[in-house]
Amino acid sequence: MTSTPNRRFKDRIYEQFARLGKAVSAPRRLELLDLLGQGPRTVEALAEQAGISVANASQHLQILRAARLVEARKQGCYVEYRLADEQVGRFFHALRGLAETRLAEVEQVTRAYLEERGAMEAVHGTELLRRVRGGEVTVLDVRPSEEYRAGHIPGALSVPLSELKKRLAELPKNREVVAYCRGPYCVMAIDAVELLRKQGFKAHRMEQGVADWRARGWRVETSAEEVRS
Amino acid sequence: MTSTPNRRFKDRIYEQFARLGKAVSAPRRLELLDLLGQGPRTVEALAEQAGISVANASQHLQILRAARLVEARKQGCYVEYRLADEQVGRFFHALRGLAETRLAEVEQVTRAYLEERGAMEAVHGTELLRRVRGGEVTVLDVRPSEEYRAGHIPGALSVPLSELKKRLAELPKNREVVAYCRGPYCVMAIDAVELLRKQGFKAHRMEQGVADWRARGWRVETSAEEVRS
DNA sequence: TGACTATTCAAGCATCCCGTTGAATACTTG
DNA sequence: CAAGTATTCAACGGGATGCTTGAATAGTCA
Known part of the structure; x- marks a missing residue:
């Protein structure tokens, strides 16, 4: 040998x-x-x-x-x-994308989960994105605030899921709300939308996270960095 | 749990x-x-x-x-x-690219191998590509002919490495020759260039394979397909 | 049909890998 | 310096993985 x-x-x-x-x-x-x-x-x-x-x-x-x-x-x-x-981020994104297109199980699992939760996937993605970009809706970033600070969709409000209930008053009552979180397989936005709808808001979930947003070549906003050593 | x-x-x-x-x-x-x-x-x-x-x-x-x-x-x-x-091809390409940029060992191993062989890496890649695209050189595809048929660089001649020695006469003697094979980590083109130089040709190796060529958005040529069932 | 070929299957073995647990290390703070 | 905290290390067991070997399957061709 x-x-x-x-x-x-x-x-x-x-x-x-x-x-x-x-x-x-x-x-x-x-x-x-x-x-x-x-x-x-x-x-x-x-x-x-x-x-x-x-x-x-x-x-x-x-x-x-x-x-x-x-x-x-x-x-x-x-x-x-x-x-x-x-x-590295782009590579992960490519891996995920490949899994989504080639592994039917990914969609199956997602669908099953949404069904189990009774969450409906309304509004076609691109249409929603258009409205978000156009500033026609109130955009909610429901991730922990550090993640918002590390990068978020321009114009989005940072309202972590854990605080949402207390801070409902901050939201304009008769404007449509779109919530997003880490991406298509993060469930925080689903929780948020559920809560918002119960409170009488017209709310939708945006599947895309910041990484997906960036992958489309769109601008991402960053908060002023705290001092680093 | x-x-x-x-x-x-x-x-x-x-x-x-x-x-x-x-x-x-x-x-x-x-x-x-x-x-x-x-x-x-x-x-x-x-x-x-x-x-x-x-x-x-x-x-x-x-x-x-x-x-x-x-x-x-x-x-x-x-x-x-x-x-x-x-x-899938693009994913593999992304993986390889990530390995090349992030893992210093890839370059080390390659360099060590080339040194061991005494092969010099001349001519900067992009300059070579320009000449290949401009048709200024004789381009040799030294892979097995089935692979040539499945897709090759436009204008390239199919001369599998195994036949190269016998078919030297087909090459114009005073024109520069560029040989390529499966990609940067395939060694057939190195062998080919070595042989050509010994025979007095001015020969260079092109690192890029068909996949890299295609990844740049350049056209790939296919031979008429044989009949398939 | 029977000989032949390409591919897959099944079993076995050594190795590696994941997750747990409990202890060790390194840094901060009082 | 001592106490406390965040992280890493070391060791272990169960399970998966990679490669080998030899046999079984499914197709071709005379």
């Missing part, structure tokens, strides 16, 4: 490519990548949001880091992880 | 995404995908070209197929595998 230099070269090259493949071969890591696409975060926050233990999150993050998909920087007592660059 | 419906939904979605990740997490499968990017092929041909056993190739192909990245169709006694659609 002696291998030629050519063979060894190829083995090494594809082994390198496979490092990236391995990094995105575990569901948990994909969820972490998706979360990091919304902005940098500490290990603890990621663990909490992905519903896994801190040690487990730490391990996954180290694997992602070994594949150079994310970077860690020490911020005092915390370690802040972030996507290594936007190419 | 009861999980909410939201959690279960997310688990299922990311599990789907991970199906694609798992499919591209093994070096061998990436090599097979790369090969299939050059055109459809039988199991045996793939096994041979990837340097693995037929049974092993078959298994990998079935995993790729389960992830819907490739499709199989029975052609008489053979089974012909092909990429499921061009989005």
Whole structure:
């Protein structure tokens, strides 16, 4: 079983490519990548949001880091992880897109979930986007406020889902509301719309998150950064 | 450890995404995908070209197929595998591109290999591409002829590496020659250039393969298809 | 029909990988 | 310096994965 230099070269090259493949071969890591696409975060926050233990999150993050998909920087007592660059975000987006078009199960699972919740998917996406871009509706960003600060759709109001109930008064009562969150597989906007409708608002969910918005080449707004060391 | 419906939904979605990740997490499968990017092929041909056993190739192909990245169709006694659609090709391309920019090892390994072979990487890529597009040089496609038929760079001559020595007479002696093969990590063009230079030709290697060519939005030429059942 | 071929299947083995647990490390704050 | 917190490390068990081998299947061709 002696291998030629050519063979060894190829083995090494594809082994390198496979490092990236391995990094995105575990569901948990994909969820972490998706979360990091919304902005940098500490290990603890990621663990909490992905519903896994801190040690487990730490391990996954180290694997992602070994594949150079994310970077860690020490911020005092915390370690802040972030996507290594936007190419990583685009890659994740491509993977997701491929899954959506090629794996029928993705649509099945989504449909089943929406049905179970009794949430209807009204209004065709592009039509909704048009109205959002045109400023014809009140746009609500229901993610945690750090994520809003890291980047949001221009003109959107930051009202985290957890605060929505208390802050309903801030919304103009007779204007249509469109809520969005992290993307098509994040459920916060669904919750928000449900709540808004119960309160008599005309509300819709926008599937697109900030990453999808950016992927269309549209402008994303950032809040003034807090001071960083 | 009861999980909410939201959690279960997310688990299922990311599990789907991970199906694609798992499919591209093994070096061998990436090599097979790369090969299939050059055109459809039988199991045996793939096994041979990837340097693995037929049974092993078959298994990998079935995993790729389960992830819907490739499709199989029975052609008489053979089974012909092909990429499921061009989005798959683009995805592979994105993965490779990410590996190239983020994993320094890719360049290291390549450089080491070229050095070992004593092959120099002359002529800057874009300059070479310009001359190829302008028809200023003789362009040689040194891949097996089926791959040439499945798609090649306009104006290229099909001279498989294995036949090159015999067919040197076909080449105009005092015109520069540019050889290409499957892409930057395929070594056939390197061999070709080595041989051509020994024979006194002014020859260069073009790194780009047909997929890279197409990715730039440039036209790819196809030979008239043989009859298919 | 029978010989032959290409592909797939099934079983087995060594290895790797995920998630858990409990302890160790590194930094901040009083 | 001591107490507290965030993160990482180390070890382990169950399960998946990759490759090999040998047999089974499904098609072709004389």
